[in-house]
Amino acid sequence: MRQLLERFQRLFVSERGQLAFAIILLILIPVALVLNTFIATRAAQENMDFELQRKAVMAEEIFRTAARDRLTDPAALQDLVTRVAAASDDVWGLDILQWQNDEFTVVASAVAGSTGRTVRDLNAIIAWHEDEPVAYATVSSDRRTVGSELQRGDGHDRFWVVVSPLAAADGSxxxxxxxxxxxQVVDDIVRNSVTRATVILILTILIVVLLLTANTRLFQFALLFRKLKEVDQMKDEFISIASHELRTPITAIRGYLEMVMGGDFGTIPDSATKALGTVKSSTERLNGLVEDLLNVSRIEQNRLDLELTNIDPKAVIDEVITELRPMANEKKLGYAYDGPLKLPMIKVNRDRFKQVMINLAGNGLKYTKSGSVKLTAEIREKSVRLIVADTGVGMSPAGMQRLFTKFYRVQTDQTRDIPGTGLGLWITKQIVEKMKGSIEVESIEGTGSQFIVTFPITTSTV
Structure with missing residues (x-):
């Protein structure tokens, strides 16, 4: 069953399947509408014909009662026929037939000059011998009601003819x-219904064509989305594999480099020391890039290790201050923590929290040419705000809006030569939010920036 569904899905997502699906819909929907209209119209016509027939029988019964006392007076009978025929537009013709010498003679008629003619009509004969009313439809517009020559009509209008036995006053x-x-009324209603249905059908076909046109684009978007998803998955897998494969040789390079610079292979000439320093710096940058790519892969595949525990954020901040002190001293920047000596406990992953703070403080030092980078904290009622403020290059409002997007870097003349991948702040934001925290930035271009990380408090103090 699952394989069948997958084959069905592949069929209708493919371009050929889209075309076939569109053609099927374009045929089925109008056909369904035509059938529905035809069936509904026929049913309505049959119901109205039945009602018309019922009223015709009722009218004949009323006329029969009125004519019974006038059968012996031809003039009075003719007068009654004339008045009844003239009283209603629905009564198209009216004849009184008398059985004489095995045939019918018209003794009164709404048609002038018809009196006295003899007729042979199958329906009249059936009604006479069966002694039951006979009703039938005809397309003859002749106002005479019976006669074999009247069964062929002009085909424009329909009429109902009701032939009923007539008894004299004595019951004979x-x-x-x-x-x-x-x-005509019934047929006009049917024709109007068919006309409206035709208009609706044409409009429906147009709407279906428009919908199928839009649907075809949606199918194309779905196909494109599916391909993009596959490409994105392949990209994630490639990044994960490439990062892991790069990590091993980088680790070996760093290890051997430390051994060379430590003198394990003999004294290093002064001319090689500077070159080795460059190699070490480049290796550290490459290692940082690999770590960033691994973190991106872990986050996107939801494999990031985030076991949360209660920690003292002040202790981690002190470690960050100590580890990045050489970088601050090298650039002759002020670098210190200026906040409460005791902070409330927060529930985070210690290693990831430290990674966040190192990334923010390291960015501050990297983008600050002169001045200082200061770490501070504010204790709120239910949260702790950790702030990293610098006097660096700052950024514009447009830059702040895109700052936490993947691979984005603020590009100015001052930042062009500063190395980076544009992944650090995206990774930082993802980690902070996965630990139920929040991060925001405030910045003035040319003045500096401050990043504010907020975490809920678990206990009041350490």
Whole structure:
């Protein structure tokens, strides 16, 4: 079942599948609408025809009652027929037939000149011999109601003819009443319904075409998204593999370099010391890049080790001050912690918290040419704010908006020669948020920046 679903998904995500799907929809939707309209219209027409037939039978019954006492008076019977036919536009024709000598004779008619003619009509014969009303539809627009020559019509309008037995006042069989009723009202309603349905069908087809056009683009976006996702996954896997593969030789290079510079292989000439220092600096930069790539891979694949414990943030800050002191001294920058001597406990991963603080303090030292980098802390009611402030190059509001995005670096004349990957602050933000903290930046271009990291307090003091 799963394989079937996957094959179905592949079929409709492919370009050929999109085209087939669009053609199927373009055919099925109009066909469904046409069938629905046809069935609904036919049902409505049949219901209205039945109602018209029922009313015709009822009208004949009423006329039969009125005509029963006039059968012996041809003039009175003709007058009644004329008045009934003229009273309603729906009554298209009305004839009174009398059975004489095995045939019917018209004794009264709404059509002038029809009286006295003899007719042979199958429906009239059936109604007479079965002694039951017979109703049938015809397309003849002739106002005469019976006659074999009237079964062929012009095909434009429909009529219902009801032929019923007529008894005399004494109950004896006299003849037939034949009434023709126009179905124009019903047919007009049906035609209007078909016209509206046709318009709706055309509009629906246009809408379907537009939707399929939009859907085709959505399918293309889905296909593109799927490919991008695959490429992104391949990229993550490549970064992870490449970073791990690079880590081993870098570790060996650093180890041997330390041994060479430590004199394990003999005295180093003064001319080689500077070159070895350059190699060491480049190796450290390469190691930092590899570490950043590994952290990106771990974060994106949700493999970052973040076992949270209660720690003293002041102790970690002291370690950061100590470890980065040589960098500050080399650039002759002021570098110190200026805050409360005791801080509340926070629940974080100690190593990752230290990584965050080293990254922020290291960035401050890297982007500050003169002045100072100061670490401080503020104790709030339920949180601790750790602040790293520098007097460096600062950044614009536009730069601050993109600062925590992946691979972004503030590009100015002052920062162009400063090395970096644009991953450090993105990694920092991800780590802080995964430890239920928050980070923000405040900066003025040309004046300096301060990064504020906030974590919830677990206990009041150490």
């Amino acid at each position: 069989r006299y003849g037939l009443i034949s009434m023709k009723f126009s179905s």
